[in-house]
Amino acid sequence: MSPxxxxxxxxxxxxxxxxxxxxxxxxxxxxxxxxTKVWDNDGKEYLDFTAGWAVMNxxxxxxxxxxAVREQAGLITQMxxxxxxxxxxxLAQILVDNSCLDRVFFCNSGAxxxxxxxxxxxxxxxLKLNGAYEIITANNSxxxxxxxxxxxxxxxxxxxxxxxxxxxFVNVDFNDVDAIKKATNEKTCAVLVEPVQGxxxxxxPAPDYLKRVQDWCKSKNILFMLDEVQTGxxxxxxxxxxQRFAGVEPDVMTLAKALGAGTPLGAFMxxxxxxxxxxxxxxxxxxxxxxxxxxxxxxxxxIVEEKVAxxxxxxxxxxxxxxxxxxxxxxFIKEVRGMGVLIGLEMxxxxxxxVVRECLDNGLxxxxxxxxxxxxxxxxxxxxxxxxxxxxxxxxxLSKIPAPAA
Ligand SMILES: *Cc1c(COP(=O)(O)O)cnc(C)c1O
Numbered sequence: 148m149s150p151x152x153x154x155x156x157x158x159x160x161x162x163x164x165x166x167x168x169x170x171x172x173x174x175x176x177x178x179x180x181x182x183t184k185v186w187d188n189d190g191k192e193y194l195d196f197t198a199g200w201a202v203m204n205x206x207x208x209x210x211x212x213x214x215a216v217r218e219q220a221g222l223i224t225q226m227x228x229x230x231x232x233x234x235x236x237x238l239a240q241i242l243v244d245n246s247c248l249d250r251v252f253f254c255n256s257g258a259x260x261x262x263x264x265x266x267x268x269x270x271x272x273x274l275k276l277n278g279a280y281e282i283i284t285a286n287n288s289x290x291x292x293x294x295x296x297x298x299x300x301x302x303x304x305x306x307x308x309x310x311x312x313x314x315x316f317v318n319v320d321f322n323d324v325d326a327i328k329k330a331t332n333e334k335t336c337a338v339l340v341e342p343v344q345g346x347x348x349x350x351x352p353a354p355d356y357l358k359r360v361q362d363w364c365k366s367k368n369i370l371f372m373l374d375e376v377q378t379g380x381x382x383x384x385x386x387x388x389x390q391r392f393a394g395v396e397p398d399v400m401t402l403a404k405a406l407g408a409g410t411p412l413g414a415f416m417x418x419x420x421x422x423x424x425x426x427x428x429x430x431x432x433x434x435x436x437x438x439x440x441x442x443x444x445x446x447x448x449x450i451v452e453e454k455v456a457x458x459x460x461x462x463x464x465x466x467x468x469x470x471x472x473x474x475x476x477x478x479f480i481k482e483v484r485g486m487g488v489l490i491g492l493e494m495x496x497x498x499x500x501x502v503v504r505e506c507l508d509n510g511l512x513x514x515x516x517x518x519x520x521x522x523x524x525x526x527x528x529x530x531x532x533x534x535x536x537x538x539x540x541x542x543x544x545l546s547k548i549p550a551p552a553a
Contacts, residue, residue, distance in 0.1 A: 155188045173507060180207025183529050185512070194537050195512045196525040201345065201377050201489070204405035204459075205449045206526040212408045215445035216438065224438040228430065234441040241447045245386050247396040248416035252424070253435030257376035257403035258291025260413035263429060264339065264399045265295060267415065268370050269315070270423045272336030275368060279336040282372075285321035287347030288340065290374055299339065302347065322352050324359045331363070337370035337399070338363075342388035345377035345524075348517040349491025351484050357395045364398070370421055373397040376413070377489065380405035381450050381527050384460030384487035391486060408446030410439040450527075456487075459527035462534065463488040466523060469538040477545045481519075490523040491516065496550050505544035511537050 153161075158176045175187035183206060185195045198204065205212065219234060226232050239251045254260055265282060272279035284290065286301035294313050297305050301318030317335075319326035327338055338360055344350035357373075364371035378388030379402045389395045398421050403413035411433075417423075433439075449455060467483055470492055474480040482493045499515035506513050516522035525533070 153188075158188060173504075173512075175507070182206040182208075183526050183533050191510070193507070193510050193512050194525075194533055194540075196523050196529075196537055197512045197514050198524050198526045199409060200404065200514075201382060201524040202404045202407075202409060204380050204382060204527045205408060205446050205455060206528045207409075209408065209446065209449060211449055212442050212445045215441045216410070219438050219441035222437070225433065225436045227432070228435060232435070232437050232440075234437050234444050235435040238440045238444040238447055241444065241451065242402070242414065242416060245451060246400070246416065247389075247418070248400055249419040250422045251414050251416045252429065253440060254413040254415070254431050255411045255433050255439075256291070256413045257374075257401065258293045258296045258413075259431070259434075260376060260401035260403050260415045261290045261296050261299065261339070261374060262293055263415040264372050264374075264401050265299070265315075265337075266429060267399055267417055267421060267423060268337035268339075268372065270428065271370055271421055274423055276336055277333070279334050279369075280315050281317055281332075281334040281336060282315060283317050283319060283327055283330050283335060283338045285340050285344070286318050287321055287344055287350055288318070288374070289344070289346035290339065291376075321347070321350055322356050324356065324363065327360055328363060331367055331369070335367070335369050337372050339372040339374060341374045341376075342378045342392065342395075343383065343486055343489055345489060345522075346516065348493075348520050349485050349489060349522055351486070352392075354392070357389065357392045361395055361397075370398045372399040372401070374401050376401055376403040377524075380447070381456035381459050382487050382489050382524070384463055385456050386450065388486075405446070406443050407439050408442045410442040412439040412443050455527050459487045462525075462527065462529050462531075463490065465531055466490060466525075466529075466534050466538075469534060470523075473538065473542055473545065476542070479550065480545075485523070488523065488525055488527055488529070491520050492523070493517075493520045495519070498548050498551055501548045501551075502541070502544045505548055506540050509540045509543065511540040513541070 155176050179186045284299045288301045290296045290299040298312035298316040361371045400416045406412045470483040479495045481495045497518035499521045503513045503515040514522040
C-alpha cells in the first residue's frame with residue numbers, strides 16, 4: 148500500500164535541506180493517487196479536493212491517461228517541432244473542434260501560455276494598431292509567475308517585491324467594464340481576463356460582463372483574450388468556461404492546468420483572423436512534446452466522450468447545495484459562490500487556514516485561497532458519496548475551529 152523508501156520524516160528532512168524554500172508545505176508526503184483519492188507515505192488516505200491544483204479533472208491516474216503515457220513513453224517522448232509528431236495534432240484537433248478557436252500552439256505551463264497570448268496581442272498591435280502594445284488585465288487576477296505575468300497579475304502581493312515590473316500591462320478592477328473603457332487608449336492592443344477568477348478567491352463576473360468586454364474590444368479592434376488555464380477543460384461545467392456565458396467567444400484563449408492531465412502542458416489558441424504569428428516568431432523545445440500531448444489527448448477524449456463537463460455541472464450543483472446547507476448551520480459562513488466545480492466558501496472571519504488544516508488531519512485536502520475563503524476544485528469525476536464525505540469532514544471542522552481572536 149505505502150511505497151515507503153524513506154520515512155516521512157526523512158523525506159521532509161531532505162526537503163528542508165535541499166529544496167528552495169519558496170512554499171510552506173502541508174505536512175503529508177503524497178506518493179500515490181487514484182480518482183479523487185491520494186495516499187501519503189504512511190498509507191493515510193485523503194479526498195483530494197484540490198485535484199493537484201485544478202489539474203486532475205479526470206481524476207488521478209485515470210486508466211486511459213496512464214495507458215496513453217505508458218504507450219507513448221515506449222514509442223517516442225520528445226522530438227523538436229521541426230518535425231511532425233502525432234499526439235500533438237490529435238489534441239490540437241480536439242481543442243479546435245470543440246471550441247470557437249481555430250489554431251493552437253502548445254507550451255508547458257499557464258504562465259507560458261499567457262506569455263504566448265501576449266505576443267499574439269503585441270503582434271496584433273504592431274500590424275493593426277500602430278504599434279499598440281498594452282494589455283489590460285484585472286485586479287485580483289492570476290496569470291502566472293514569469294516577469295511579464297507578474298505585471299499582468301493584478302495583485303500587489305505578486306508584484307511588490309519585483310519592481311520594476313515589465314511594462315505593457317495595466318490592471319483595472321474585475322467586473323468593471325467602464326474601468327476597461329477608461330483604461331483603453333491608443334496604446335491598447337488587448338484585454339486579458341479570467342472568466343471566473345480562481346486564485347483571486349473564486350470571484351464571479353456579472354452574467355453580462357464578458358460579453359460587454361468582448362463587444363468593447365470588437366468596437367476598438369483590440370483582442371479579447373480569456374485566460375482559461377483554470378476554467379478550461381470542463382471545470383465550469385462546459386468544455387471551456389466561456390461557453391457558460393451567452394454570446395461570448397474569445398479571440399485568444401489560454402489553457403494549461405488540466406490540459407496535460409498531470410503532465411506539464413499549456414496552450415494558447417487563436418481565431419484565424421488574429422493568428423498573426425509567423426515562422427520564427429515563437430517556439431518551444433518541449434512545447435507539444437509527444438509525452439505530454441499523448442496524456443492531454445487521452446484526457447481530452449475522456450472529457451469529450453464521457454461528457455465529463457456535464458458531470459462537473461451536476462457535481463458542482465450537488466456540492467453547492469451541500470455547502471449552502473452548511474451556511475444555514477454555521478452562521479459565520481457569508482457566501483457560497485462559483486460555477487461548475489470551481490467553488491468558493493467565504494466566511495465572515497479569517498479562519499480558512501485552521502479549518503483547512505483540521506480537514507487535512509481528517510483526510511480532506513482543501514485550499515485556503517484567501518484568509519476568509521476556502522476553494523473547492525475536486526476532480527470533475529467526483530462522486531456524490533465523496534462529496535458527502537468531504538462535507539461531513541468540513542462540517543466537523545467548522546464546528547470545531549473557533550473564530551479567530553479579533
Ligand atoms: C494556475 C494559473 C496560471 C499559471 O499557470 P502555471 O502553469 O502555474 O504557470 C495562469 N492563469 C490562471 C488562471 C491560473 O489559474
